[in-house]
Amino acid sequence: MTSVGSAIFGVKGQRTRPVILLASGVFLGALVGSGGSGQSTAAEPAPTVTVTATATPTAAVDDLAEREAAVTSREAAVETRSQSVAAREADASTRETALNEADQWIADREAAVAAREASAAAAVSSTGSSSAGGSSSASGSTTSGGGSTFYANCTEARAAGAAPIMSGEPGYSSKLDRDGDGIACE
Known part of the structure; x- marks a missing residue:
């Protein structure tokens, strides 16, 4: 309707809308009023109203430009x-790989x-079954009746596990504890 008002009155903007609406209402009222006056309208062709847009509304263009800018901004975000x-x-994948490697290392260490x-259990049981009450075993370690074990050196302790x-x-x-820290054969 604004473009029709611009074409008719040569004025652009929102102020012409009420005038155009009023004019079209009067025109339509006159058409409807003449149709109900008792005269036959079958012979007369029905009037047609053609509205054509002759100018681009700047407010709509500005609104579309703002929306396009907002969409572009959202796409960038x-x-x-x-x-x-x-x-x-990618970081999660790298960390997952590191965790899998750590799990494998732990499984290997546990094995x-x-x-x-x-x-060690086999060595203790073979030492306990082959020695009776403190005699020396084949590996050189001895076991007393109380279950304590003696290793002549660290090589024997390592061999027994x-x-x-x-x-x-x-x-x-x-x-067997050279540095006196409470850990022998380290």
């Missing part, structure tokens, strides 16, 4: 966030400890 997410995913414990030996554990001797 989405792209930035996508890049941030991709970087975080090695279990093997050493089994070897007992090294390192902590103070208070069977087989510990201050002679």
Whole structure:
């Protein structure tokens, strides 16, 4: 309607809208009023109103430009966030790989400890079954009736899978602890 008002009155803007609406209302009222006056309108063709836009509304163009700028800004923000997410995913993947490697290392260490414990248990049981009440075994370690173990040197302790030996554990001797820190055959 604004473009029709601009074309008719030569004025652009929102102030012409009420005038145009009033004029079109009067025109339509006159058409409807003449149709109900009792005269036959079948012979007369119905009037047609053609509205054509002759000018581009600047307010609509400005609004579209603002919306386009907002969409462009949002697209840039989405792209930035996508890049941030991709970087975080790469970091998470790197960390996951490191965790998997650490888990494997722990599993390997646990298997090695279990093997050493089994070897030590086998050595203790073979030492206990072959020696009676404090006699010397084939490896050179001795066991007394109380269950304590003696190693002549660290080579024997390592061969039995007992090294390192902590103070208070069977087989510990201050002679095997060179630095006196309570850990023998380290």
